[in-house]
Amino acid sequence: MATVRGIPVSVHASFLLLMLFLGWRTFSTSGLRTALIQQVFVLAVFVCVALHEFGHAIAAIRSGVPMSGITLYPFGGVARMARRPPQGAVEVVIASAGPAVNLAIAGVLFVVSGGGVVGPGDSFGLRMLSLLFWTNLILAGFNLLPAFPLDGGRILRGLLTTRFGWARATVWAASIGQVAAVLLILIGLMQDFWLVLAGLLVLPAANAELRYALAVRQFANRLVGEVARTEVVAVDATTTITEAADLSVATPIADFLVMDRRRPVAYLSAPRLWARVRSDEPGTQPVIAIAEPLADSIPSETPVEDAIAFFRPDGPEIAAVVDNRGNSVGVIARGDLIRAAQLARHATSR
Ligand SMILES: [Zn+2]
Structure with a gap:
């Protein structure tokens, strides 16, 4: 709806519906003057809610956390961050900033009115300010639960x-x-x-x-052997494409680890195998001819965060995972590892 300091701000449609509903209901029971006063008051509360969200947003940006937007609902708002606060202390600062704004507004109203806002108020203006004062205290109090x-x-x-x-x-x-x-x-x-x-x-x-x-x-302190894909079948490099296809139909496990003298040398995924089977070329070639090369094998006891070093930036995307006797227990893709390592780091970040 609008962009303030580069942050997209939108107002949920239900807010406008609520304004219309309250306005119509109050107008039909208590007349135009009361309805207008009510609308001004609801707008004032709306501004306080918006300032609360901007408190979060400004604290986030100052802490180096970018904002993706603010949405305002009838009874509150949501300030969405583009990513999670990196440290606990940063989250404390960002979360505190919203209620702090409401407490500051209440403080200003208290000072401006010479403390008059605490009581019911003897003039119309003071009654409105008092209502706004208590509303801000309630906003701060509720959000601090x-x-x-x-x-x-x-x-x-x-x-x-x-x-x-x-x-x-x-x-x-x-x-x-x-x-x-x-x-x-x-x-x-x-x-x-x-x-x-x-x-x-x-x-x-x-x-x-x-x-x-x-x-x-689940990913904190995990080892590669625990997150590896184990549903792969080992086949000899001399197995033909037709034989592998028959095996793929016969077993629910469809991906292959291609072995040469009991060492994993290549990887053949089901889609790659079936793309070849559907082509017109004969299936008499060995699977090694269409399989993908493997990166260096990774011992299953390697922590997920260290395993990424086994992949070269421009090298193969998949590695075999081997136990301490050198037998393959599964495969892992570079992408799986990056995700697992990020989650592991996230889980233990302070
Ligand atoms: Zn808040």
């Missing part, structure tokens, strides 16, 4: 990350977020519908983050 993905949950995760690493910290913060969301829903059912809504918004985000953290954690 230690329930991931709320800001308080992110602050908690950032603090835990500096001690336990990203993956363990996220598992904890997201689990606490799940409990908090369920509590919000239960308390809301007895007290206030809005708490139910907040809980329902928090719960799926906490679930998603927990699943992601558990997936990432």
Whole structure:
């Protein structure tokens, strides 16, 4: 909708619908003046929510984390970062910046009114400022609940990350977020519908983050042998293409490790084999003629982060993984390793 300091900002359509709905309802029950006052107030709250998100965005950019955009909803906003904060301490700063903006607005209102905003207010203007003051305190307070993905949950995760690493910290913060969301829903059912809504918004985000953290954690401290693809069949280099095709039909495992005197020398994937079978050329050639060359074999006990060194930049994309007696246990692609190594580093980053 607009770009502010290079950050795309959009307003969700439901916000405009809410404005129209509230305006129409208040106009039909309480008249034009009340409806206009209400619209101005809703817009003022909207500005406070937007400033909250800009607090996150500016803190992120200053910490070197690029922003991909801000979306504003009727009851809050989302400031999306292009990537995750690199360290726990950075996440604490970025997450704190939003609620800090609301506390600052409340502070300014308090000072400007000489403290008058705390009470109900004896003039119309003061009553409006008082309402805005309390709204900002509620915005700050609600967002500081230690329930991931709320800001308080992110602050908690950032603090835990500096001690336990990203993956363990996220598992904890997201689990606490799940409990908090369920509590919000239960308390809301007895007290206030809005708490139910907040809980329902928090719960799926906490679930998603927990699943992601558990997936990432799988790669921390992993060895190549544990992430290698083991569903490959070893065939002798002299096997013909037709024989390999018959084998491929007979077994659910379709990719081949081509062996020469018990040493892995090449790799033949099912798509590559079947592309050749479908062509008109005879299948009497040995598989080695169409297989891809392999990089140096990688011992299965190698940590995933060290294994990337076995691949030369312009060399083969696939390597055999061998046990300590030199027998092949599977294959691994350079791309798999890069992804696994990134996830492993991410899981333990502080
Ligand atoms: Zn926030």
